[in-house]
Amino acid sequence: MMQPLEGSQALARAVALCRPQVVAAYPITPQTHIVENISKLVADGVLNCEFVSVESEFSAASVVLGAAAAGSRAYTATASQGILLMNEVLYNIAGSRIPLVLTCANRAVSSPLSIWNDQQDSMAVRDAGWIQLYCADNQEAVDTTIQAFRIAEATELPVMVCVDGFTLTHTLEGIDIPEVAEVDAFLPPFEFGRKLDPRNPKSLGTLLSPDFYPEARHSHHMALEKAQAVIEQVDADFAAAIGRRSGGLLTVEGPEDARIGILTLGSVIGTFREAAEEGTDLPAAKLIKLRSFRPFPVEALKAAVAGLTDLIVVERALSPGAGGIVGAEVRAAMSELADAPRVHNVALGLGGRDIPMSSYAELLALAERDAPLRFAVFDADLNKLPEEDR
Template sequence: MAAGTVCLCVRIYALSSKIKRQGLIIPTVKGVESAHMNANAKRSSCVPSSSRKLLTGNEAAALGAVLCSVEVIAAYPITPQTTIVETLSEAIAKGELRAQFMEVESEHSALAACMGASAVGARAYTATSSQGLTLMHELLFWTAGARLPIVMVNVNRAVGAPWNIWADQLDSVAQRDTGWMQFYCETNQEVLDTTIQAYRISENVLLPSLVVMDAFYLSHTWEPVYVPEKRLVTQFLKQSYKRPILDVNRPCSFGALAGPDNYFIFRRSMHMAMEEALCLITQVGTEFERMFGRRYEPVEEYQLKDAHSVFVTAGSITGTARNVVDSLRVEGERVGLLKIRNLRPFPIERVRKALMGKKRCAVIDRNLSVGGGGVFYTEVKAALCGCKKVPKLMGVVAGLGGKDVKEHDLMKVYRTLERDTQGLLWLG
């Protein structure tokens, strides 16, 4: 425990120096050690062959790619993703990673190059953010439709106009229907672990994965991260079958013209692959725990069992919400938290199971579908439609464009929720 405390202090120091240096506004530091991080600390004796490092979210993402031995990286710089690509190019220069590194002329070409590389069987990787991801929009569909298991890290940043480089999930939630799996990360540890799991899942169901983290709150903030041994990651990612690729000895086409009947079949098969992925995410998460000591699922329930009121969150706000739940629990409030990790495939059954029978529920979105509300809110609402014992639902739009969401803000949300408020609440 002593070692853990030292690490925590170092982290807080790193944070405060960062705040001083760059004038960044960082959310409550108290909640940095999330539930599974605490669990890790307890389990640290059984975490096999891991080292513990102080990493920013971007460094954790890059290290995840190095551990997965990615073979082709194509990327274009955009704030706040840049240090991912810089760290990777450094890893290649140092000989820690043997990969083809392509500095292309746009995000659009970055994903196009990844598609080409993936189509000949290479493990391809890219990272982007905001305008970059939205520029890729067309190719996100193409990648998924061509069933290429590319993994991309997206640093959630607001989409213009006006210009804004801070955390906002709009860039990734707007890609909801492209056929990519989407994983929202709460901590830097989760960014690293999810990158590894994403390759395993993608290469099995042949759908690409988007690993998402909040700009600056994670991307540029140091946290202690367990770094597994590369040897074990290689073992974890070992493929047992060959996927279809472009091969001169066995010619085939990717993406050829398909008539209405075949197109329908292709699209339906993608949906079925998503459903399969939902089971696989849990299965791979369990296997990951056996090997590395940390468990992951499409949703995580925190203090939910006897809760009357529930916060639903995705991304780094989850850490703050955990603290708020803890404080309210001390006061005797029956409150819990449901963390959603996957926007796609959306864990409908798990969300239903977790929320049915609860009295009230506040879905907090750091994104806004203009004219529709928060995207997680609408997804949760749709999931609960037709169920019995549906809680009173409130959608909370919070933290857009990097606006800080503090503990007292969530306390305010809780008090509003306790008054059985329904509909949309604007926090800020």
């Protein structure tokens, strides 16, 4: 039943439905409401789970690593500086192929200090070897969280569910929370085949000599590549069980014959959907919602851009001195196509800058340029900067 809920409250209930046995977290804006609500569900006896309040995100990640390695279903959540502090452990979790779920309540990274939303934090840890799924709205955030445990446990890879901070976590909207029985049927108890067990001793995280290190890395890479099929399958299974899809690896919407495409990750697509509905005088465009950034769905993306002359990649982060992060990967994928669209790449809405409805038309206008736009912080007002910094 759909009910009005704050995103964080809904996420906490979704996590509880997955029956985690261990949750460890350190509060950080804008993740705080998620773990506060989980902690309350534990205190109220709704969720039977060990909630470990730790002194830092490094410990939060370490606790869930250990818990999952010992066979518990484990969950944590963080954002921004918190995920950066976890970084070393994130690599250990993924490299050890430990299945667990983390919510990243996406927020800008210091400095300058900003508590507001962009996606620099999860982009900064994109190479840690985790699956990364980006959510377009709070319903997707709830559903993807439940799917994430299934994906993690099927692939023995950790899954990061990326949820725009404030824009989703602090927004109250109509959200359906699945029934306990539905989730129980969809998500059976976690049975970890490699769990640490004193009756069957084994080592975890040992030194690996050069004789085997590249093979371990290859195997990890292939596990991510193969996870593409699992992500699609789990979304289809969820649709069969609960009646909704979250968009597999990516989805394409809009008129078949549109020649312009806009690719986004996360919640900005909602604003663009309404801008497209209202902007009847604007050129037709397809909206490509990239849900899976890791694994990066090269083949699905190549199929999604068929027939486009211009593809505008909108991202919420950047690699200073290089430009767009998503844009660079999209361009690399496009290089495999004979008739690839021109790729324009912009960062938008950094550090919580509002992305108004009018930005949709401004983005579409990029298709009229003589040369593609390599990269720009699209909404930066250069008049605010001294001449030499523009």
